[in-house]
Amino acid sequence: MSKASKQFTILCVDDEPRITSALKALFRREYNVLIANSGQEALEILADNHVNVLVSDQRMPGMLGSELLTEVSRAYPQTIRILLTGFMDRQAIVDSINEGEVYRFINKPWDNFEIKEVVAEAATASELPAGTVFLGDGTVVEGGEDDAFISATRGKAIVLIEQNQDVRNQIRRFCTQREIMVYSTQNVEQAITAATTRDNVGVVIVELTDQQETLHTINLLKQARPELVTITLTHEYDANTAVDLINQGQVFKYLASPICSEELYAAIDKAFRRHLYLKDNSASWRRYKVDKPQGVIAAGLQSIFGRLLGAG
Incomplete structure (x- = not known):
């Protein structure tokens, strides 16, 4: 014993x-x-x-x-x-x-x-800090709009992989109000490049299209940048996919279309709070540990990460 x-x-x-x-x-x-x-x-x-x-x-x-x-x-x-x-x-x-x-x-x-x-x-x-919300003085609390938090997100960025124009517009409206940058990408390689080479990126919002490719991308991003927080968008919930998104990707939120603006904005707000906390508390990263993915797609994406991180 x-x-x-x-x-x-x-x-x-x-x-x-x-x-x-x-x-x-x-x-x-x-x-x-x-x-x-x-x-x-x-x-x-x-x-x-x-x-x-x-x-x-x-x-x-x-x-x-x-x-x-x-x-x-x-x-x-x-x-x-x-x-x-x-x-x-x-x-x-x-x-x-x-x-x-x-x-x-x-x-x-x-x-x-x-x-x-x-x-x-x-x-x-479980012994690591569990705080997920941010205030300017370092206090961890639940919810609420505060000037310190809003100020801390100015100049931060979201990497977006989403084909639906309405959803992209929803996200851009929120980010414009908060002075948050949006790097809108057309494919996985562009998203990986933006997320791994730009220090101001805190949140990744990814449309779930090809399940395995998306899952491996989220997993590898989490390994490369543990402080990044991921929101996954889908057209229809799937239980098996949701299980994989947690067990292999530690996604923060899993949202299905049609997504009301209030729900989306609340998810982004909470995601940045989690990111800001993790950025300043690296010891907590292990609370959101992911295992390395396997397979051909994973190997291909890993090579992309390797090239980008090597170049950086």
Whole structure:
């Protein structure tokens, strides 16, 4: 038993006692393990205990796992959140990204090696600062428009890969008001060039067209510039794609068309707050770690990155 890992507490939540018992048996040698059989019970435990990692099932009566993640994200942002799911509920998966800021999705039945590896990474990352919002004096708070933040985003830039003219106009209107630059690109190589060679770029907004190419691009950008924050736009939500966008790309928001301006502007605002925080707190980058992609497309994109970074 590792004494070092016993400092971490994980909370396993599932409405089936046999599942929580199995998870407790899997982790008890290395962690302090708490269990709950409902979302409400989990919140009560969280109110009285410091929890490093939450591992929750999705389909539970009373409160879905995605709803629990949202509550925990707001009340206990330091706790890293992992969602177990055996049924790919599209909206729940998307809500876990956009509202619950999930760290990883793990399919049920899980692979013991995979889940132990993910929880170990999450536990270590949970000790890093979790701030995602910016104020001029360095204070981390939720929401709100403030002059210090708006001033800090002036001269910053967005890299945009989006073919829809209406969406491009929506983004440009917001950026014009905030004095944020927009580098509108026509292809992946142009986007990679802009994002890796311009220090003022903080946010990447990418249309999900070719899924694998887009995913690998996001992944490699995150590796090259960990402080960049990505918003992905899609014509239609897909649960499997959403899982990959988190597990391999750590996207910040996943938005589907038609996108109302208020929703888009709020996402961009929050994305810049996250970027500004990460830019000044490099220790927190590991909270948003991605694994290196594999395959022919990944290799091709990696060569583009290599050329650009080598030239820089």
